[in-house]
Amino acid sequence: MTALLELExxxxxxxxxxxxxxxxxxxxxxxxxxxLGPNGAGKTTTLRAVSGSVRRSGRIAFDGQPLGRLGPxxxxxxxxxxxxxxxxxxxxxxxxxxxxxxxxxxxxxIQPELERVFSYFPWLSDRRRQEAGTLSGGEQQMLALARxxxxxxxxxxxxxxxxxxxxxxxxxxxxxxxQMNKDEGLTxxxxxxxxxxxxxxxxxxxxxxxxxxxxxxxxEELQADDSIRRSYLGY
Amino acid sequence: xxxxxxxxxxxxxxxxxxxxxxxxxxVLLLGAAIFLLVGCLQSTNFARLTVEGLASGAVYSSLAxxxxxxxxxxxxxxxxxxxxxxxxxxxAYQLIQWGLPYWGAFFATLAISFALGLVxxxxxxxxxxxxxxxxxxxxxVGLFILIDGVVNWVxxxxxxxxxxxxxxxxxxxxxxxxxxxxxxxxxxxAASVLLVWALFRFTKLGLGMRAAAxxxxxxxxxxxxxxxxxxxxxxxxxxxxxxxxxxxxxxxLFLSPTLMQSILVYAFAAAVLGGLESPAGAVVGGLTIGVxxxxxxxxxxxxxxxxxxPFAFLVLLIxxxxxxxxxxxxxxVRRV
Numbered sequence: 001m002t003a004l005l006e007l008e009x010x011x012x013x014x015x016x017x018x019x020x021x022x023x024x025x026x027x028x029x030x031x032x033x034x035x036l037g038p039n040g041a042g043k044t045t046t047l048r049a050v051s052g053s054v055r056r057s058g059r060i061a062f063d064g065q066p067l068g069r070l071g072p073x074x075x076x077x078x079x080x081x082x083x084x085x086x087x088x089x090x091x092x093x094x095x096x097x098x099x100x101x102x103x104x105x106x107x108x109x110i111q112p113e114l115e116r117v118f119s120y121f122p123w124l125s126d127r128r129r130q131e132a133g134t135l136s137g138g139e140q141q142m143l144a145l146a147r148x149x150x151x152x153x154x155x156x157x158x159x160x161x162x163x164x165x166x167x168x169x170x171x172x173x174x175x176x177x178x179q180m181n182k183d184e185g186l187t188x189x190x191x192x193x194x195x196x197x198x199x200x201x202x203x204x205x206x207x208x209x210x211x212x213x214x215x216x217x218x219x220e221e222l223q224a225d226d227s228i229r230r231s232y233l234g235y
Numbered sequence: 236x237x238x239x240x241x242x243x244x245x246x247x248x249x250x251x252x253x254x255x256x257x258x259x260x261x262v263l264l265l266g267a268a269i270f271l272l273v274g275c276l277q278s279t280n281f282a283r284l285t286v287e288g289l290a291s292g293a294v295y296s297s298l299a300x301x302x303x304x305x306x307x308x309x310x311x312x313x314x315x316x317x318x319x320x321x322x323x324x325x326x327a328y329q330l331i332q333w334g335l336p337y338w339g340a341f342f343a344t345l346a347i348s349f350a351l352g353l354v355x356x357x358x359x360x361x362x363x364x365x366x367x368x369x370x371x372x373x374x375x376v377g378l379f380i381l382i383d384g385v386v387n388w389v390x391x392x393x394x395x396x397x398x399x400x401x402x403x404x405x406x407x408x409x410x411x412x413x414x415x416x417x418x419x420x421x422x423x424x425a426a427s428v429l430l431v432w433a434l435f436r437f438t439k440l441g442l443g444m445r446a447a448a449x450x451x452x453x454x455x456x457x458x459x460x461x462x463x464x465x466x467x468x469x470x471x472x473x474x475x476x477x478x479x480x481x482x483x484x485x486x487x488l489f490l491s492p493t494l495m496q497s498i499l500v501y502a503f504a505a506a507v508l509g510g511l512e513s514p515a516g517a518v519v520g521g522l523t524i525g526v527x528x529x530x531x532x533x534x535x536x537x538x539x540x541x542x543x544x545p546f547a548f549l550v551l552l553i554x555x556x557x558x559x560x561x562x563x564x565x566x567x568v569r570r571v
Contacts, residue, residue, distance in 0.1 A: 051456060053452065053455070053456065071455065072452075072455040072456050072458075073455050073458050073459060073460045073461070076455075076456065076457060076458035077458055081457075082456045084452075084453070084456060088450070088452070088453035088456055088457075089453070090446055090449060090450055090453060090454075092445075092449050093442075093445065093446065093449070097442055097445075097446075100439070100442055101442060101443070101446050101454070101457045101459070102457055104439070104442075104443060104446075104457050104458045104459055105457075105458035147457070151457075151458075
């Protein structure tokens with residue numbers, strides 16, 4: 001397998017605040033990779049660096065091509081869908097318009113994509129005229145995921161999908177992501193506070209602390225690691 | 236460092252329409268419409284004033300809509316919008332001087348206006364937009380002064396005359412003479428407003444522009460080129476302004492560099508009355524102000540036409556004091 005996404009010595013800062021101090025990681029095509037770590041470790045910023053929503057230095061390559069200074073719109077055009085923290089839902093627009101925006105960079109009819117997405121989220125089809133802001137938190141997270149799928153991305157960046165959701169919804173959400181990964185070979189880079197859930201779903205993981213990778217390995221290796229168990233899995 | 240990731244998470248926040256006052260507003264508007272209709276049937280003078288008011292109101296609506304388009308996308312009032320409209324009216328005048336027929340010049344001017352709006356955004360607004368709101372406002376004020384200077388320099392301050400687009404005839408509607416001009420003004424503005432609405436409502440470009448206006452960061456993440464959308468927004472606003480300028484000129488009978496200065500104040504009042512972020516509000520606000528001024532001046536002899544502008548300012552002040560979100564404004568509701 002070859003790496004679909006490669007980060008080499010990536011640094012990023014918000015103004016004077018240095019958040020990433022040289023992150024290196026690789027995401028194999030067709031795999032689910034989890035990024036774990038405490039608050040402020042730079043997990044979200046890592047995703048933002050990939051999608052170009054934060055100024056970064058170092059080398060990021062997608063499918064072998066360096067991203068350089070490409071901004072978020074340009075990265076999306078390469079087939080990278082980013083579901084940000086807080087979902088990035090257009091609350092003022094309808095469900096259908098949100099989905100349409102998901103496929104904004106695709107040309108031609110999106111009807112086949114919509115039907116594909118509705119097969120994963122059947123309830124969305126009946127709500128397409130509803131304003132997205134009137135959906136519940138869980139429904140909005142599902143909509144954000146659906147919006148990312150409409151793009152038919154090669155890489156999905158998923159930031160804290162479980163945040164504030166009821167456990168049953170979180171389970172459903174992870175089930176759909178794994179299903180997508182199995183059915184369509186979708187590659188996923190997921191940031192998650194809930195390490196247990198993330199490692200259950202992922203093939204490999206990276207642990208960040210203070211803007212650096214401190215540990216990397218397959219899910220099995222990480223689940224067996226004592227320090228991970230103590231710090232993140234709690235047993 | 237921890238502050239970066241643990242900043243407030245907006246996951247459970249959503250903006251929703253405050254529909255609380257909308258039914259009341261609609262009932263009030265319906266009441267006003269019935270009042271106008273009954274008045275028109277009762278008195279020919281009332282009918283004449285109403286039609287005149289609607290026609291000038293249409294001009295205010297068009298310019299107000301231009302202000303709202305830009306305000307929604309950038310949260311900045313473009314103070315140069317009126318002067319830009321005046322400049323493009325001079326462009327139409329020049330094209331007619333060069334021999335183009337009126338409507339040929341009209342459509343050519345709309346195309347030129349679009350390009351002009353686009354170029355101004357890229358060249359002057361984009362460099363300062365993300366620095367500060369005040370810097371952007373100052374640039375628009377500077378643009379106001381610059382355009383004024385350029386027009387006076389190129390065409391001079393003396394009055395210019397353009398051919399009348401709708402002739403000097405009048406319809407006779409139940410004993411009320413209604414100038415072709417007024418009907419034409421209303422029709423042209425209505426057509427442009429409908430086209431802009433359809434663009435926003437039914438096209439992918441329009442959806443991208445709406446997304447870029449309400450959530451720029453999220454729009455960029457789905458691949459919308461937000462900068463480009465802002466530039467196109469400026470182009471469209473300039474086109475709506477050009478329509479306002481071209482329709483204002485025949486009702487004022489001549490063209491001068493001050494063509495749009497008072498109209499900008501009315502348009503501003505209309506936009507605020509409508510809620511500043513609401514395109515429908517801008518249109519309703521413009522018509523409301525046009526008709527109110529026409530009727531007040533027609534029926535209240537103490538308020539002469541010299542007091543029109545202060546009247547518009549009064550409306551502005553009252554709206555800002557009584558209902559800052561305007562007739563159709565959205566109030567942000569936080570759901571936690």
